Amino acid sequence: MATTSEVYTSNHRNFPMVPKVxxxxxxxxxxxxxxSCERKGIAPFIYLIDSVFEKNITFIEDRIPLSSTDExxxxxxxxxxxxxxxxxxxxxxxxxxxxxxxxxxxIGGGSILDLSKAVSIMLTNPGSASEYQGWDLVKxxxxxxxxxxxxxxxxxxxxxxxxxTGPERKLGINSDFTPFDQVILDPELIKDVPKDQWFxxxxxxxxxxxxxLHGTYLNAFxxxxxxxxxxxxxxxxxxxxxxxxxxxAKLMMASWHGGMSIAYSQVGVxxxxxxxxxxxxxxxxxxxxxxxxxxxxxxxxxxVAVFKKMKEIHGISLPVGVCADVTEDQLNIMTSVAxxxxxxxxxxxxxxxxxxxxxxTLKEIYRSL
Amino acid sequence: MATTSEVYTSNHRNFPMVPKVxxxxxxxxxxxxxxSCERKGIAPFIYLIDSVFEKNITFIEDRIPLSSTDExxxxxxxxxxxxxxxxxxxxxxxxxxxxxxxxxxxIGGGSILDLSKAVSIMLTNPGSASEYQGWDLVKxxxxxxxxxxxxxxxxxxxxxxxxxTGPERKLGINSDFTPFDQVILDPELIKDVPKDQWFxxxxxxxxxxxxxLHGTYLNAFxxxxxxxxxxxxxxxxxxxxxxxxxxxAKLMMASWHGGMSIAYSQVGVxxxxxxxxxxxxxxxxxxxxxxxxxxxxxxxxxxVAVFKKMKEIHGISLPVGVCADVTEDQLNIMTSVAxxxxxxxxxxxxxxxxxxxxxxTLKEIYRSL
Numbered sequence: 001m002a003t004t005s006e007v008y009t010s011n012h013r014n015f016p017m018v019p020k021v022x023x024x025x026x027x028x029x030x031x032x033x034x035x036s037c038e039r040k041g042i043a044p045f046i047y048l049i050d051s052v053f054e055k056n057i058t059f060i061e062d063r064i065p066l067s068s069t070d071e072x073x074x075x076x077x078x079x080x081x082x083x084x085x086x087x088x089x090x091x092x093x094x095x096x097x098x099x100x101x102x103x104x105x106x107i108g109g110g111s112i113l114d115l116s117k118a119v120s121i122m123l124t125n126p127g128s129a130s131e132y133q134g135w136d137l138v139k140x141x142x143x144x145x146x147x148x149x150x151x152x153x154x155x156x157x158x159x160x161x162x163x164x165t166g167p168e169r170k171l172g173i174n175s176d177f178t179p180f181d182q183v184i185l186d187p188e189l190i191k192d193v194p195k196d197q198w199f200x201x202x203x204x205x206x207x208x209x210x211x212x213l214h215g216t217y218l219n220a221f222x223x224x225x226x227x228x229x230x231x232x233x234x235x236x237x238x239x240x241x242x243x244x245x246x247x248x249a250k251l252m253m254a255s256w257h258g259g260m261s262i263a264y265s266q267v268g269v270x271x272x273x274x275x276x277x278x279x280x281x282x283x284x285x286x287x288x289x290x291x292x293x294x295x296x297x298x299x300x301x302x303x304v305a306v307f308k309k310m311k312e313i314h315g316i317s318l319p320v321g322v323c324a325d326v327t328e329d330q331l332n333i334m335t336s337v338a339x340x341x342x343x344x345x346x347x348x349x350x351x352x353x354x355x356x357x358x359x360x361t362l363k364e365i366y367r368s369l
Numbered sequence: 370m371a372t373t374s375e376v377y378t379s380n381h382r383n384f385p386m387v388p389k390v391x392x393x394x395x396x397x398x399x400x401x402x403x404x405s406c407e408r409k410g411i412a413p414f415i416y417l418i419d420s421v422f423e424k425n426i427t428f429i430e431d432r433i434p435l436s437s438t439d440e441x442x443x444x445x446x447x448x449x450x451x452x453x454x455x456x457x458x459x460x461x462x463x464x465x466x467x468x469x470x471x472x473x474x475x476i477g478g479g480s481i482l483d484l485s486k487a488v489s490i491m492l493t494n495p496g497s498a499s500e501y502q503g504w505d506l507v508k509x510x511x512x513x514x515x516x517x518x519x520x521x522x523x524x525x526x527x528x529x530x531x532x533x534t535g536p537e538r539k540l541g542i543n544s545d546f547t548p549f550d551q552v553i554l555d556p557e558l559i560k561d562v563p564k565d566q567w568f569x570x571x572x573x574x575x576x577x578x579x580x581x582l583h584g585t586y587l588n589a590f591x592x593x594x595x596x597x598x599x600x601x602x603x604x605x606x607x608x609x610x611x612x613x614x615x616x617x618a619k620l621m622m623a624s625w626h627g628g629m630s631i632a633y634s635q636v637g638v639x640x641x642x643x644x645x646x647x648x649x650x651x652x653x654x655x656x657x658x659x660x661x662x663x664x665x666x667x668x669x670x671x672x673v674a675v676f677k678k679m680k681e682i683h684g685i686s687l688p689v690g691v692c693a694d695v696t697e698d699q700l701n702i703m704t705s706v707a708x709x710x711x712x713x714x715x716x717x718x719x720x721x722x723x724x725x726x727x728x729x730t731l732k733e734i735y736r737s738l
Binding site for chain 2: 014015019
């Protein structure tokens, strides 16, 4: 663990938190009651739900209290969320309804949660979502939005950003209006996540914490959240002392604390290189981080050793030969995308990071994947 | 540690969180900027500040950006906060100003933070603060209120209640409108707390966590926050590896996480008995908890052993003979106040707590203090 290297400055980030949260098995049953006071006349509530639930009617649809004009929109998460996808959903809602919705309720993993945050912003702000990728570009308050995670690990339920692939870049809409107004943490909702996805998404939290706790940007606020998330990940993925119910509840909290730790910290080498991979090959975030992190023993020796143990315990086989057919041109693009994320490298390796890593270092790692 | 004994119910508490927080050394310098967007014309900001700072002009007053009609009110914390004290401050503000204030900024320890939350509520709700002691009795949103802790441990900066002594009872104003709209966590502000007060207030957090983690009311949300707060307390008060700056920053986070852990947990034997002590002798909360907890080895063996070690490391001598001059009548009142707090006993000892503890058990402990 890095020690707290907090800089005395007079410009600390004022961090918005989710103002209301309910936690508990079965708490999803309270959704109707929770949103009722936000209903504005006939303006509908729109539920954005991962399309994997489309066929599982008993699990979700029967429990959603649709009234009058309310609607469920199923959203595919086959690919990482795009600004064009946000624009399409917003256009559909505007076409179908005379009134701005009373609220958006996102039910799914990180992709659905990020899409839901973005849609709620774009319903009250003009133009395309791509115009708001960056920091504090949003001018108008979003419509009321609720996050209901059904996969845990990304921290999207509590973060101040949305990760979106736009026409020009993969970058979040990072603003004070982004966080959910309400989050419902019901551990029962994550019990049926397929094992590989459970592992890769949980590792999103684990890897994030290893990177931020080893980083130079940390303060005591983020350190305390990151340490707790990391401890929970080890309890869940290394020890075998938890029941499935306990492990689900704790993973939900690991994701929550991991998301909170982002406030005053930064990710590192695995995220930078994973972005490069995603940019060229479209590799999804969770598995991409795992593929890269597995080869980063030089940078995070203890974290990678524990990761390998976790893989072994849960019988996870990462894809191999991921970059076998990658051309030299593609490799150059990957490398340059990764190296362009300067704050991540500075956090990981210090201000003199350019003396420690270069295009050749990265190409060698990419070729080994 | 108790394991998570979470009950599957469809009525989990929807918990309000502080929606904005800034953390960092020197972050208090941002107060003017942070509150500026909440200023409503000539309606003042009122600063409620612990009177111990009245003579320390360079530390606080020089750094407060008073504009036009803004005012500082110094408040004594010689006694635990009272509903009558809240009513007096509200009456003064209403007499002095034509407009409802733009906001209340509380700067101090748990007492000042609780008073500030209560004053901000009573500026927009009619009657006396004593009429709102209880759960969800507040009807109108409070005025914008900011909490700036200068002592850490109570968790008052993040909790949904205010602990107030009223004409009839000591009970908080527990409502969704109680939490601060903004908290400023500047570890530099707690650096000069006198050692005894630093210890007793830190132990408020420690004892709370021991009680809640051993309780039967816990779920994974509160467990994760409580465990982190407890780990930080041990790091601060047992290990000697931290610099003063690191320890201050971590204590601020221990208090924060301890306060968050209250959401779905309950305190236990020490708090119940400490309330009895406070009711009869006026013993302040922090030291009262320590005096009682020191004698509770039977109920919290590991927690009390670590507590005794902490006392030794920091050379803390608890008052002795506290109940030496207490009459039998006073002892009866103490005992009956303590036993009336049924949820605390049920949390600590289970639903059959009455078979495990009675008035005689408590009197014996009180006499030993």
